[in-house]
Amino acid sequence: MAGKKVLIVYAHQEPRSFNATLKNVAVEELSRQGCTVTVSDLYAMGFEPRATRSDITGALSNPESFSYGVEMHEAFKRRALTRDIAAEQKKVQEADLVIFQRKLALLSLTTGGVASMYTKAGDNGDFRYFLWPLQHGTLHFCGFKVLAPQISFAPEYSSKEERKAMVASWAQRLKSLWQEEPIQCSPPWYFGQ
Amino acid sequence: MAGKKVLIVYAHQEPRSFNATLKNVAVEELSRQGCTVTVSDLYAMGFEPRATRSDITGALSNPESFSYGVEMHEAFKRRALTRDIAAEQKKVQEADLVIFQRKLALLSLTTGGVASMYTKAGDNGDFRYFLWPLQHGTLHFCGFKVLAPQISFAPEYSSKEERKAMVASWAQRLKSLWQEEPIQCSPPWYFGQ
Numbered sequence: 001m002a003g004k005k006v007l008i009v010y011a012h013q014e015p016r017s018f019n020a021t022l023k024n025v026a027v028e029e030l031s032r033q034g035c036t037v038t039v040s041d042l043y044a045m046g047f048e049p050r051a052t053r054s055d056i057t058g059a060l061s062n063p064e065s066f067s068y069g070v071e072m073h074e075a076f077k078r079r080a081l082t083r084d085i086a087a088e089q090k091k092v093q094e095a096d097l098v099i100f101q102r103k104l105a106l107l108s109l110t111t112g113g114v115a116s117m118y119t120k121a122g123d124n125g126d127f128r129y130f131l132w133p134l135q136h137g138t139l140h141f142c143g144f145k146v147l148a149p150q151i152s153f154a155p156e157y158s159s160k161e162e163r164k165a166m167v168a169s170w171a172q173r174l175k176s177l178w179q180e181e182p183i184q185c186s187p188p189w190y191f192g193q
Numbered sequence: 194m195a196g197k198k199v200l201i202v203y204a205h206q207e208p209r210s211f212n213a214t215l216k217n218v219a220v221e222e223l224s225r226q227g228c229t230v231t232v233s234d235l236y237a238m239g240f241e242p243r244a245t246r247s248d249i250t251g252a253l254s255n256p257e258s259f260s261y262g263v264e265m266h267e268a269f270k271r272r273a274l275t276r277d278i279a280a281e282q283k284k285v286q287e288a289d290l291v292i293f294q295r296k297l298a299l300l301s302l303t304t305g306g307v308a309s310m311y312t313k314a315g316d317n318g319d320f321r322y323f324l325w326p327l328q329h330g331t332l333h334f335c336g337f338k339v340l341a342p343q344i345s346f347a348p349e350y351s352s353k354e355e356r357k358a359m360v361a362s363w364a365q366r367l368k369s370l371w372q373e374e375p376i377q378c379s380p381p382w383y384f385g386q
Contacts, residue, residue, distance in 0.1 A: 013245065013246065013259055013261065014258055014259040014260065016257075016258045017258070017260075043243075043245065049242050049243060050236075050242060052206060052236065053206065064209075065207055065209045065210070066206055066207040067207065067210075068206065069305070112262070120380065124330065125325065125329070125380050125383075125384075129322070129325050129326075129383070129384070130325065130326045130330060132318065132322050132323065132325070133322075133323045133326060136318070137317065137323060187313065187318050190318075190322075191318075191322070191384055
């Protein structure tokens with residue numbers, strides 16, 4: 001939808017990967033719709049994933065006993081977070097839609113195993129089970145409305161044609177993404193009744 | 194049990210934290226039993242959590258298109274993993290018991306929220322839900338027999354007496370840890386029938 005801001009949080013190292021293709025398709029389709037698309041390419045940025053006191057500039061509010069949660073809250077209020085964190089927070093705040101594009105995370109993800117392994121009877125259990133901590137515990141908790149995940153199962157074990165079909169289905173979905181209703185992000189969605 | 198090797202994987206920054214106390218209690222009790230206890234203190238070691246090509250020394254088997262899984266498997270076979278990873282793998286291999294001591298991970302963990310929030314009807318859902326990806330998807334998948342988790346709920350919001358009781362209950366459990374049967378690590382344990 002023209003004028004919308006989209007942030008794609010992308011975490012894959014190889015520009016020639018299937019993941020990269022899915023990300024590129026999203027950039028192209030959404031830009032074509034007139035959206036402003038920003039990509040946070042975490043590996044390329046060397047984004048620091050460790051949560052440490054280095055995330056805070058200046059003095060700590062309680063240097064005697066370090067509590068990451070308390071210090072981050074204080075630092076957020078006095079704008080004392082490091083520049084890389086503040087920059088990502090700004091992108092999230094400004095975005096109308098955030099797409100997380102990575103292996104085994106959410107919204108748009110690829111799996112190692114085939115679809116049958118991610119069913120209630122499969123070795124990995126229903127794919128919704130592993131979405132719970134991130135999609136519900138993190139995104140929903142932080143106030144996101146969550147759209148249905150886009151799961152591309154086992155590109156590694158799929159034929160070239162199957163991979164093409166997965167990319168096409170993603171591209172097709174993106175065309176009408178703005179008309180989608182968010183999922184009912186509550187336990188029954190994940191675990192049934 | 195005398196002669197057993199225990200590895201504690203510990204991830205907390207503050208030596209005066211409740212987490213540190215739980216870790217110290219485990220070191221003391223298990224050493225008293227005659228176990229050899231090793232602690233991998235991930236923050237203190239500055240352990241690198243990013244999975245990148247820097248984990249591999251020497252040439253890649255396919256530099257054209259980097260696949261972390263493939264390259265790590267090859268590097269493992271030809272002993273070309275970086276020293277920090279090889280060292281941790283050796284510790285895990287030699288250990289009879291591995292205790293993961295960190296926030297929101299497994300076996301011995303502390304939570305931010307109180308116990309009622311981690312029930313089926315609570316905001317966070319049953320605490321077993323968030324154990325699924327790590328305890329089942331990672332530990333069980335890698336061949337561990339998994340002991341019941343030790344969950345210390347909301348030490349931040351507990352009284353000094355309550356925290357003492359949590360530490361005491363952990364210390365008490367450690368005394369007979371070697372007689373425990375592993376849990377039945379399968380979907381019913383996590384999600385019921």
